[in-house]
Amino acid sequence: MDTGDGRRRTIKSMRPCRRIVQNARMKRELGKVLRSLTGGSTEVNEVPMEEDCYRVEYFKNEKWEQKVMAPRYSLLREVGRGSYGVVYEAIARRTGATVAVKKLRCDAPENVELALAEFWALASLEKRHENVVQLEECVLQRNGMAQKMSHGNKRSKQYLRLVETSLKGERILGHTEEPCYLWFVMEFCEGGDLNQFILSRRPDPRTNRSFMLQLTSAVAFLHKNNIVHRDLKPDNILISEKSGSPVLKVADFGLSKVCAGLGAGWGGGGEERARGGGGGGGGRRPVNVNKYWLSSACGSDFYMAPEVWEGHYTAKADIFALGIIIWAMLERITFIDAESKRELLGTYVRQGADIVPVGEALLENPKMVLHIPQRRRSAMSDGVCRLLQDMLAVNPQDRPDAFQLEVRMDRVTCAA
Numbered sequence: 406m407d408t409g410d411g412r413r414r415t416i417k418s419m420r421p422c423r424r425i426v427q428n429a430r431m432k433r434e435l436g437k438v439l440r441s442l443t444g445g446s447t448e449v450n451e452v453p454m455e456e457d458c459y460r461v462e463y464f465k466n467e468k469w470e471q472k473v474m475a476p477r478y479s480l481l482r483e484v485g486r487g488s489y490g491v492v493y494e495a496i497a498r499r500t501g502a503t504v505a506v507k508k509l510r511c512d513a514p515e516n517v518e519l520a521l522a523e524f525w526a527l528a529s530l531e532k533r534h535e536n537v538v539q540l541e542e543c544v545l546q547r548n549g550m551a552q553k554m555s556h557g558n559k560r561s562k563q564y565l566r567l568v569e570t571s572l573k574g575e576r577i578l579g580h581t582e583e584p585c586y587l588w589f590v591m592e593f594c595e596g597g598d599l600n601q602f603i604l605s606r607r608p609d610p611r612t613n614r615s616f617m618l619q620l621t622s623a624v625a626f627l628h629k630n631n632i633v634h635r636d637l638k639p640d641n642i643l644i645s646e647k648s649g650s651p652v653l654k655v656a657d658f659g660l661s662k663v664c665a666g667l668g669a670g671w672g673g674g675g676e677e678r679a680r681g682g683g684g685g686g687g688g689r690r691p692v693n694v695n696k697y698w699l700s701s702a703c704g705s706d707f708y709m710a711p712e713v714w715e716g717h718y719t720a721k722a723d724i725f726a727l728g729i730i731i732w733a734m735l736e737r738i739t740f741i742d743a744e745s746k747r748e749l750l751g752t753y754v755r756q757g758a759d760i761v762p763v764g765e766a767l768l769e770n771p772k773m774v775l776h777i778p779q780r781r782r783s784a785m786s787d788g789v790c791r792l793l794q795d796m797l798a799v800n801p802q803d804r805p806d807a808f809q810l811e812v813r814m815d816r817v818t819c820a821a
Contacts, residue, residue, distance in 0.1 A: 596644030
């Protein structure tokens with residue numbers, strides 16, 4: 406993406422649509438899904454903006470079994486669209502629960518890689534965490550049939566072909582005229598993302614403290630489970646208000662990395678290496694994610710740590726991104742995204758008439774001193790100020806890890 410000042414910005418997000426798509430377009434799109442998953446039937450529900458999501462058909466002896474279950478979900482409306490997928494609000498017909506359904510097209514290898522990264526990360530979590538979006542199920546749809554995905558299912562030829570597509574960088578799953586999709590069913594967050602929530606309300610110190618604790622708890626949980634998110638930003642932090650108070654949910658794991666959790670080829674590629682040993686192995690092993698080196702320079706540039714720009718980093722990059730988000734949230738520092746024209750939370754450094762991401766500026770000038778707080782009348786406490794300085798240290802070794810950060814954040818928020 407061109408930022409307008411000659412710089413390129415790498416942003417991967419599912420931006421909420423400004424308006425709901427027209428009924429006719431929605432029915433055409435979902436009608437295709439209905440026809441492909443009901444054995445060729447062309448009947449489409451005439452209720453506007455509400456269609457069947459998919460029918461789950463069991464996979465047996467490497468052949469698609471013809472036994473079809475009742476439609477599982479009714480899609481209500483489109484709530485987000487990105488470069489490789491669409492997100493819908495839906496209703497689970499059996500329970501009546503509202504869920505989010507993300508439809509990802511897996512025809513191009515790069516799309517398969519992103520989809521599998523998200524599936525691997527969320528499916529690898531053995532326990533739930535209140536501040537991490539919950540994956541309910543994932544379904545592979547191809548050639549008129551659907552198969553429920555399971556983590557590391559080596560018996561499924563379809564799953565193996567998806568993995569092979571990702572690793573080889575070429576389509577393995579079938580012919581181009583046979584569209585392939587992954588459907589992710591997740592909990593629905595009705596409060597939008599962190600940008601929308603913060604910028605539509607007056608500043609509230611109590612909410613800020615709660616959000617800082619929730620964010621640090623979520624990242625500590627992910628790192629404990631060997632997951633580096635690699636794309637933490639306000640767009641990827643959703644808000645649930647079902648409990649009556651806002652609860653943050655870290656989402657969008659398309660760029661995430663499960664460090665040494667799986668054998669070669671099952672954790673998303675071979676870019677990584679751990680000190681004292683490789684990233685292979687036959688199963689999940691404990692690993693220090695802060696000593697596990699990654700090399701893909703990915704993420705969204707306003708939140709990327711200096712070492713990510715160089716392509717040699719660890720999980721400490723998530724700590725840097727979290728520092729940028731918290732700093733921007735507390736002082737309501739924003740910039741205008743050149744493509745979407747949206748106002749987004751994010752801190753930066755001014756260089757003349759240009760604004761430069763903090764990580765990029767620190768890479769160019771490691772001795773640069775960040776002025777935290779940025780505003781003279783800021784209500785930021787000295788403890789939070791010192792913690793942000795440490796989180797945004799140019800040298801990752803000077804940053805707290807996620808577990809140290811969780812303890813320190815609890816102290817500074819209690820003191821405040």
